[in-house]
Amino acid sequence: MEEQRKKENIEENQNLENKDIAEELESVNEARQHTKAGLNDDVEEAEADVEVEQEEKLQQELTEANNKYLRLYAEFDNYKRRTSKERVELLQTAGKEVIGDLLMVLDDFERARKSMENAQDIPSVKEGVELVYQKLKSILNRKGLKEMESVGQEFNADLHEAITRIPAPTPELVGKIIDEVEKGYFLNDKVLRYAKVVVGSESL
Template sequence: MKKEEKKLKDKEKKEKHSKKEKKAEETELKLKEELDNLNKENSELKDKLLRKAAEFENYKRRTDNEQSNLLKYTGEHIITNLLPVIDDFERSLKHINDAQDIDALKKGLKLVYDKLMKTLNDQGIKKIEAVGKPFDVEYHEAIMQRKEEGVEPHTVLDEIETGYIYKDRVIRHTKVIVSEEIVEEKVENNSDNEIKNEGKEN
């Protein structure tokens, strides 16, 4: 009887041990499967990250090239618009020696000049109007001063070199002659009269 009980207990122990082993194996397999899935997912994420990094590098290189070209050829549009004006000048210069009518030549050059100024104006380049206006350091550079009767002091009398504005920025100040304040010489005259009177009294 005792032997049978012992056998029964041993059998139960073996069954329990077997169940534990089986459960451990199942857990191990499950963990291994999860680990494989995680490794696979990690590998996929790594590939995505590398692809994104490569895409970003290509994008950065492309935008750098575009910006470099933009800066390099920023004046291309203005130059292209100036080419027809240069063509007109070249045509005028070819026939300048054969010109019989000086007035017609002057008129032709004036037309070319007007075309040039219109092209510049269309691109946002404008002349700074100076003569007759109050001197302004923002737009003018005084080269010399000159006394001028009937003109307010610090008024621009003449232009030596034309200034220009590009959009809202001064790219060259106008070099100008400015009116000087006229100081009356009454004090000096009075002093001279006093000296003369003192001489007479002596």
């Protein structure tokens, strides 16, 4: 009987201990669950913070790139306006300089005209006109104008404009320029005006 009671007491104590252990395990599991939930919340919050930071960084980079583009566009627009203005001014200045030099020739022509009204000495008048012509030619040469030598040269469509073709007086002049109707000119080594020429062809 005594042994039965001891056995029951032992079983009861064992059950109490098992119950306490089970309660402790449940508490530990609950604590673990809370910790896990808290960690998940922390991770989600950290991920959200990272996303916000990345979005802010990208927005900042986009703003900087946009500002840089606007600055470059404004600088290019200013450059375009400035170069356009400089080009117009250069053309106006170049024209002004040429006209200023030609005024001297115009003065010479006016003096020649007056002298021709009552001139008796024809050779001196011719000489005066020749001097004015040479002066004009010299001014234009200084500005880059150069006469095109055409007569006797091979016909070149890049330089010459054929007005007509006539039988060449000699076989050597076939395909060459026999006469020049209007002189051609270069300006700074570029064709300013094509020479209008007569080209020799084979006799029929």
